[in-house]
Amino acid sequence: MIAYIDSLYAITYDSSMDTIARTPQQLGTGIRRYRRQKNLTQGDLGEKMHARQATVSKLEAGEPATQLRILMDALAALDLELVIRPRTTVSADAIEDLF
Amino acid sequence: MIAYIDSLYAITYDSSMDTIARTPQQLGTGIRRYRRQKNLTQGDLGEKMHARQATVSKLEAGEPATQLRILMDALAALDLELVIRPRTTVSADAIEDLF
């Protein structure tokens, strides 16, 4: 649990639900997870963000050529935001490289 | 300061440097900030991620039609990652809507 102290509000939420994304696929999977959490279909989300269901499908599939506009529109429609930060945990692959 | 506890490592870092992005522009600005922090030119970054300097320029400018592949390649080259999370702080615009 983390508390964000704003000049106006103090908001607490469970950061363990936050999704880390390093690839388009992980980005898509994270969005799908949040969409389902809100009980929305791809069609519902598409309507909110003025895109087609097919476009949402490709975004969630992690199509690397998807445009940033689609990504950010989807996040806005789901009331999500991105945080850019230095990579933290060390992946299993990277650890193996140590030996 | 936040401590991330991993099964293998405990890493502390200053999360106040993390950048929140809700638009392609903010995403680009954040990347530019991290790139400069590492004393890299757009050309340097382009070389690392196998893209042209001109492409990095458009990414940092927040061109909404930039492809996800470019974004994620840049993050990888800068050793950054994304976190998807519910929107937290309330923007000034949103607060104004309350009155």
Add this chain to the structure above:
DNA sequence: TAACTTTATCCGTGATCGCGTATATTGACT
């Protein structure tokens, strides 16, 4: 100011977007 570095912008090309529209495939429920 001049020289140099860095960033922004342009042309032409091939690839691929998201679109509308439509359908195949998959999943869930009875």
Add this chain to the structure above:
DNA sequence: AGTCAATATACGCGATCACGGATAAAGTTA
């Protein structure tokens, strides 16, 4: 199994990508 909802995929189209290559514009330093 059968029905309905949800998701993935297809076609043609106009728009725009990132590319190689090159140059203009802006920023930095002597």
